[in-house]
Amino acid sequence: MTPTTSRPPRLRFRFPDWAGRNFRLLAAAAFVTNLGTSGAVVASAFAVLRAGGDATDVGLVAAARTVPLVVFLLVGGAVADRLPRHRVMVAANCLNAVSQGVFALLVISGEARIWQMAVLAALGGTGTAFFAPANEGMLLSTVDGAHAGRAFAVFRLGVNGANVGGAALAGALIALVGPGWVLAVDAACFALAASLRALLRVTRTAAAATPGGGLLRDLHDGWREFASRRWLWGIVVQFSVVNAVMVAAEAVYGPLVSQAELGGAGPWGAALAAFGVGNILGGFLMLRWRPRRILLAGTLCVFPFALPAVALALVLPVPLLAATMLVAGLSIEVFGVTWMLALRQEIPEDKLSRVAAYDWFGSVSMIPLGTALAGPAAGAFGLTGALWGCAGLAVLLTGAVLLAPEVRDLRRKDTTAEVAGGGPAPVVQPIPNDPPGGSGEGTASLS
Incomplete structure (x- = not known):
């Protein structure tokens, strides 16, 4: 008789119960976005300098991104509570992908002008103004209260790791291939993040801002x-x-x-x-x-x-x-x-x-x-x-x-019964885990 050999049990990685599908998508998209953006901050400054700009021009382009961010933030928050948040996030990511893509093409071609960079930076800041409130609202409502602290820590670990790694990679890539290609990578990261966020499943939106209230x-x-x-x-x-x-x-x-x-x-x-x-x-x-x-x-x-x-x-x-x-x-x-x-x-x-x-x-x-x-x-x-x-x-x-x-x-x-001042649990619930026990800028x- 041929002796039988037992196979060792196959190890299978399982996400913790609190890391539902929506949370995983948000965390992955945030990691991708910040990996590109942290490098783009460095690359845009070098792009301005290589186009003949000085320190004042670097500040001008940076301010062009910040001003629309401040101007449109409150409107962005109201829109994110009125419309499905994940759709607002996807639209904002698409705007950022297009603006950074054009920015990259101009820099790579050697045709970039300071005013063009400022306009494209302003478009990027506008996208961020609509994205940030929608993203925060979506993330905060996606995890249950018992595991929120751990979930937020994991989310921010991914973001901070991407920031450190992205800035380090950007320095090397700028030296090797120039700032334009780093900006192109950022545009691709925004496009990938938009694709991930488009997969979010929202059972019910929070868009119940007062009907007809404006x-x-x-x-x-x-x-x-x-x-x-x-x-x-x-x-x-x-x-x-x-x-x-x-x-x-x-x-x-x-x-x-x-x-x-x-x-x-x-x-x-x-x-x-x-x-x-x-x-x-x-x-x-x-x-x-x-x-x-x-x-x-x-x-x-x-x-x-x-x-x-x-x-x-x-x-x-x-x-x-x-x-x-x-x-x-x-x-x-x-x-x-x-x-x-x-x-x-x-x-x-x-x-x-x-x-x-x-x-x-x-x-x-x-x-x-x-x-x-x-x-x-x-x-x-x-x-x-x-x-x-x-x-x-x-x-x-x-x-x-x-x-x-x-x-x-x-x-x-x-x-979850204790959130929001003793009110009901959030209406945007985590999607049930894919298999039992399976299943974030x-x-x-x-x-």
């Missing part, structure tokens, strides 16, 4: 929802200033200190990479940590966000500067996850995108002003004084937010 009524309802929660508008006001001063420190003061005191661009690049690594470590931390007072824990973790400005003001050695950047990246990622948890459990699902739009508006609207005033502030107070001012404003406003009892006392709710703003 866009202005939708915006008013969103504002009322936003303004009625002191913890919400307080933290958004906090980050409108914190983001502005920290971006000024990173984009303006960091390179200046590094060039004058630390040995050039290399050390500052290493410090920025350490910040990205900190983001990733913070994501891993939030896979395990489940703080009960979510906003208290998150807001306390904003204080270390001021450390890089302090390190630059003191001109610490590069290893210590990198260490402060890593701690800042880790701590602000903790805030990011707890903030998403708070929005997910406290805001009614049909108003998520409008509230997210006000959040985004507050988070980005002051950044152009902060970077514009960075130079005059350094001239008036000195570079060291301006850096201490950035750190002091961040600490002062964070401490002020903690005075609000709503921030200190808001607690995690772990069941930054966005985000910091606040």
Whole structure:
């Protein structure tokens, strides 16, 4: 008799129960989008310089992307709550794919002009203004309350990993093939992300904005929802200033200190990479940590966000500067996850995108002003004084937010029955897992 041999059991990878089909599609699309976009930010600056532009022109093209983002954000939030969110996201991705594709063709052909780049950047910013609120509303309503913290941490891990990897790849590709091809890759990433998001299955949309009320009524309802929660508008006001001063420190003061005191661009690049690594470590931390007072824990973790400005003001050695950047990246990622948890459990699902739009508006609207005033502030107070001012404003406003009892006392709710102020679970439910037990861009703003 021939002896029989038993085959070893075949291993089969299974997604956790909370990672439903919609969540997986959102996470994959966000990874693809951010992989391309993080490289395109670097490539667009080099494209402007290779077209004969100077630092002012680089700033002009960057501002051309930011201005329509600020202008159309609130409209984008209202549209995302009125129409199926995944369709708004797909349309916005298509606009970004086309604008970046044309941008790439002009750069590759050597025919790009500064005004053309500015117009195409403005189209990209418009697409982002409609995409960001729809994406945040869709993501927040796709996971159940019991697993939301872990899901958001996983989502942000993918986004942060893509940002770090995309920026690193872009530097190498620009040197090898030029910035135009990096922009072409970004356009292809947007097209692929649109295809993934088109596969989202939504059982029922949140588009129940007041019938016949019109866009202005939708915006008013969103504002009322936003303004009625002191913890919400307080933290958004906090980050409108914190983001502005920290971006000024990173984009303006960091390179200046590094060039004058630390040995050039290399050390500052290493410090920025350490910040990205900190983001990733913070994501891993939030896979395990489940703080009960979510906003208290998150807001306390904003204080270390001021450390890089302090390190630059003191001109610490590069290893210590990198260490402060890593701690800042880790701590602000903790805030990011707890903030998403708070929005997910406290805001009614049909108003998520409008509230997210006000959040985004507050988070980005002051950044152009902060970077514009960075130079005059350094001239008036000195570079060291301006850096201490950035750190002091961040600490002062964070401490002020903690005075609000709503921030200190808001607690995690772990069941879907407890979300949105005790109301019903979100109407956009995760699609059931494909087999039993089977089966996400930054966005985000910091606040």
